[in-house]
Amino acid sequence: MLQLQVIRQNPGFVKERLAIKNFKDIQLVDEIIGLDDQRKKLQNESDTIQSKINAASKEIGQLMAKGQKEEAEKKKQEVAELKSSLQPAADELNGTEKKLQDLLILLPNLPSDKVPPGKTPADNVVVREGGIKPQLPGDAVPHWELIKKYDIVDFETGAKITGSGFPLYKGKGAKLQRALVQHFLDFNTKAGYTEYLPPLMVNETSARGTGQLPDKEGQMYFMPADNYYMIPTSEVPLTNIYRDEIVKETDLPIKMTGFSPCFRREAGSFGADVRGLNRVHQFDKVEIVQIVQPDKSYTAHEEMVSHVEQLLQTLGLPYRILALCGGDMSFASALTYDFEVFSAAQQKWLEVSSVSNFETFQTNRMKIRFKDGKGKMQLAHSLNGSSLALPRIVACILENNQSTDGIKLPPVLHSYFGDVMIS
RNA sequence: GGUGAGGUGGAUGAGUGGCUGAAAUCAACGGUUUGCUAAACCGUCGUACGUCCUUAAAGAUGUACCGAGGGUUCGAAUCCCUCCCUCACCGCCA
Numbered sequence: 187m188l189q190l191q192v193i194r195q196n197p198g199f200v201k202e203r204l205a206i207k208n209f210k211d212i213q214l215v216d217e218i219i220g221l222d223d224q225r226k227k228l229q230n231e232s233d234t235i236q237s238k239i240n241a242a243s244k245e246i247g248q249l250m251a252k253g254q255k256e257e258a259e260k261k262k263q264e265v266a267e268l269k270s271s272l273q274p275a276a277d278e279l280n281g282t283e284k285k286l287q288d289l290l291i292l293l294p295n296l297p298s299d300k301v302p303p304g305k306t307p308a309d310n311v312v313v314r315e316g317g318i319k320p321q322l323p324g325d326a327v328p329h330w331e332l333i334k335k336y337d338i339v340d341f342e343t344g345a346k347i348t349g350s351g352f353p354l355y356k357g358k359g360a361k362l363q364r365a366l367v368q369h370f371l372d373f374n375t376k377a378g379y380t381e382y383l384p385p386l387m388v389n390e391t392s393a394r395g396t397g398q399l400p401d402k403e404g405q406m407y408f409m410p411a412d413n414y415y416m417i418p419t420s421e422v423p424l425t426n427i428y429r430d431e432i433v434k435e436t437d438l439p440i441k442m443t444g445f446s447p448c449f450r451r452e453a454g455s456f457g458a459d460v461r462g463l464n465r466v467h468q469f470d471k472v473e474i475v476q477i478v479q480p481d482k483s484y485t486a487h488e489e490m491v492s493h494v495e496q497l498l499q500t501l502g503l504p505y506r507i508l509a510l511c512g513g514d515m516s517f518a519s520a521l522t523y524d525f526e527v528f529s530a531a532q533q534k535w536l537e538v539s540s541v542s543n544f545e546t547f548q549t550n551r552m553k554i555r556f557k558d559g560k561g562k563m564q565l566a567h568s569l570n571g572s573s574l575a576l577p578r579i580v581a582c583i584l585e586n587n588q589s590t591d592g593i594k595l596p597p598v599l600h601s602y603f604g605d606v607m608i609s
Numbered sequence: 610g611g612u613g614a615g616g617u618g619g620a621u622g623a624g625u626g627g628c629u630g631a632a633a634u635c636a637a638c639g640g641u642u643u644g645c646u647a648a649a650c651c652g653u654c655g656u657a658c659g660u661c662c663u664u665a666a667a668g669a670u671g672u673a674c675c676g677a678g679g680g681u682u683c684g685a686a687u688c689c690c691u692c693c694c695u696c697a698c699c700g701c702c703a
Contacts, residue, residue, distance in 0.1 A: 229659050233672045240672085243684040247627040250683090262683045269683090432619080432656090434637095560666095561638085563656080 187551045188293050189565070193218060203296035206512035208305055214289055221286040228279040235272045239265055291400060295547040297512045298484075298521040304511030311511070313523065316495065317504035320530050320586045328531045329581040330462030332588060333359070336608050339463070351452070351460070351467035353577075358608045362583075362595075363470055365602035366576055367445050370472035373497050374573060379443035379474055384423035386446060387414040392426040395552040397518035397544075407449050416449035421570045424475045429552040438556060438566065439478040439486060443573070446471065463577035464536065470576040476569045477554060480546070483567035484521075487543040491523050494539050494573045500598045503582050504528040506535065520545045527578065531585035536578040541571030584608075 193200050197219060201212050242265045249258040302311045333339040338359025344352040355363055375381050393399040393415050398406060407416035417423060424442050433440065448471050452460075459465050474493070478486045491507065498505050510522040525539035546565040549555070554566050587594045592609030600606050 226659065229672075233659065236673090237671055239683085243682095244627070246683045251627090258683080265683050434619090561654095 187290055187547060188296065189546060189550055190218070190222060190290065194222065200296060204293065206297050206301065206303065207294055207515060208513040209294055211292065214292060218286065218289050218293075221282055221289065225279065225282045225286055228275060228282055232272060232275040232279050235268055235275060239268050239272065242268070291394075294401075294517045295520050295544060297515060297519075298543070298545070300484075300509070300521050301515065302509050302511045305513035306511075307514050309511040310508040310514055310524070313507040313509050315504070315506040316499065317502065317528075319504045319528050322530050322586075322588070326531045326585070326588060328462065329529070329584040332584045332593065333462065336593070338362070338608065341462075349467075351465070353463065353466055353468070358603075358605075359580075361603060362580060362599075362608070363576060365599050365604075366574075366579065367470060367472060368602045369500070369599060370497065370573055371443060371445055373500065374443035374472065374474055374493075377441075377493055379441040382420075382424060382427070382442055382444040384417075384420050384427075384444050384446055386417055386423075386449075387412075388417055388422050388426065389414060392422055392429070395426050395429050396422045396548050397516075397551070398422060401517045404453050405451050407451060417446060418450050419448050419471060419572075420444040420446035420473045421475060424473060425477075425548060425568055425570065426552065428477055428554045431554060432563070433477070433554070433556045433566065435479065435556045435558060439476050439482065442475045444473055444475075446473070448575075463581045464532075466577055472573055474571050474573045477549070477566050478569070479556070479558075480564065480567050483543050483545060483569060486567075487521065487523075487541065487569055490541050490569060490571050494525060494541055494571055497573055498525060498527070498538075501579065501583065501596045503579070503586065504530075505538075516540075516542065518542075518544050518547045520547065525572075525574075527582040529578070529582045529585050531588070532581075536582060538574050538578045538582075539572035541569070543567065543569045 188200070193215060197215050201215050204212055204215070242261050246258045246261045246265075249255075249261065302309065304310065327335075330341075333341075336358065338355065338357055340354040340356050341350075344350075344354035347354065371381055387409065390399065390413060393406065398415070398418060402418070406418055408414075409416070423446075424444050427442070428440065447468055449468055452465060452467060463469075474490060476486050476490065495505075495507065505525055505527045508524045508526065510519075510524055515522050519542040522540055522542040524537055525541070526535040526537050528534070529536050545567050548568045549565045554568065555563050556566055558564050583595065584593055587596075592607045594607050595603055595605070597606075
């Protein structure tokens with residue numbers, strides 16, 4: 187959520203930035219300022235009345251103590267009158283505050299000035315590429331065929347147990363998941379991230395905190411009996427660890443990593459994109475999250491990008507890093523870099539990570555703050571990134587490393603996997 | 610699921626209707642002392658939203674907040690109701 191203070195101080199700037207994000211309801215900015223003006227006025231009114239009531243109540247107490255009953259009764263009448271005039275003012279104030287909040291939560295985060303202009307994924311900018319695209323033999327096949335050949339993921343049975351998009355990993359396929367997760371977590375903890383294993387369901391407050399609600403309501407699985415949401419990413423529980431906390435400045439940066447399955451309804455997506463492991467409803471992911479001082483968030487962001495890049499390099503996969511344009515960024519993000527790996531048999535770039543700086547957008551909702559050197563309360567900045575999402579990594583490893591002998595695994599996985607290839 | 614006890618400021622913890630935004634202790638911060646460290650002593654030490662003042666900072670002042678939401682009362686941390694959470698015991702169970 188944007189800070190009201192920022193909107194008030196520079197509404198023109200806010201509108202300009204929102205436009206870069208393709209945000210349509212720019213007039214909300216003026217509506218919000220209008221409502222806030224009204225809110226202030228109403229608060230002033232009701233505070234004044236309340237103040238009189240409080241003063242009169244105090245006097246009643248004193249009069250009673252002195253035994254001046256009639257005087258006290260008179261005062262009570264006064265208070266009764268004040269109260270009847272307070273009621274409508276208080277109601278109006280509450281209504282206005284609620285309306286203000288309702289509008290405020292509709293505004294997406296402002297893109298930072300580093301965000302490239304543009305409206306669609308075609309406008310994203312390739313920052314750099316790495317790794318080498320393999321030259322595959324003519325009979326190379328996409329991963330969904332390799333999966334069948336080596337019997338390592340069973341989509342049909344997954345669909346039988348649950349529904350489509352719930353893969354059943356089997357044998358070496360299951361073990362490869364475990365090996366990857368272990369490698370990713372080790373890599374992250376070595377870089378100073380504290381490991382967590384979070385709850386897989388969150389309450390509504392948590393989902394609002396990171397910005398999944400109200401924006402992505404339909405993308406999460408919901409458990410109505412208990413009002414819980416299945417997490418679409420461990421970013422949600424991890425960042426919410428610090429919700430409503432005032433942290434010590436010396437504790438920053440806070441660096442967290444966590445593994446979790448992720449659940450996404452992916453409502454509305456269909457077509458060639460969903461073949462094999464390209465898009466599924468449940469997948470495993472290791473996430474990194476940082477909470478940092480505002481003036482350090484962009485350095486931290488670069489550091490996280492470089493961290494994920496190095497992790498990707500340990501797998502030897504061809505990759506590229508994209509700076510997302512204003513129109514393609516997520517609701518809550520101020521700057522996002524996407525990582526894609528090149529899946530050679532499909533001849534396709536697949537997104538495997540997204541590293542974002544949210545500045546104060548999430549921390550304002552969650553009230554994650556710290557006291558700076560001058561003793562002033564400040565919102566921290568939050569960032570997160572995948573490191574990494576598994577299915578597409580697996581797809582890419584399978585396709586790019588296929589040979590007549592089997593799938594050659596990257597050396598870094600050998601000890602975790604207990605073998606050098608899948609055959 | 611049942612029964613019982615609880616949820617107070619960074620922490621511990623006092624507070625059963627007005628003098629309590631909240632004792633005390635610890636932690637933290639500033640200072641004095643000291644050859645250094647420690648100790649001792651003095652001081653500061655909640656958040657949010659308004660208003661006034663100010664270039665700003667600071668300051669003054671109002672309101673709200675003692676798990677959440679309602680209620681009783683002139684007045685609620687304190688009494689009542691509902692919900693949430695924590696702990697203990699029982700039941701069930703990986």
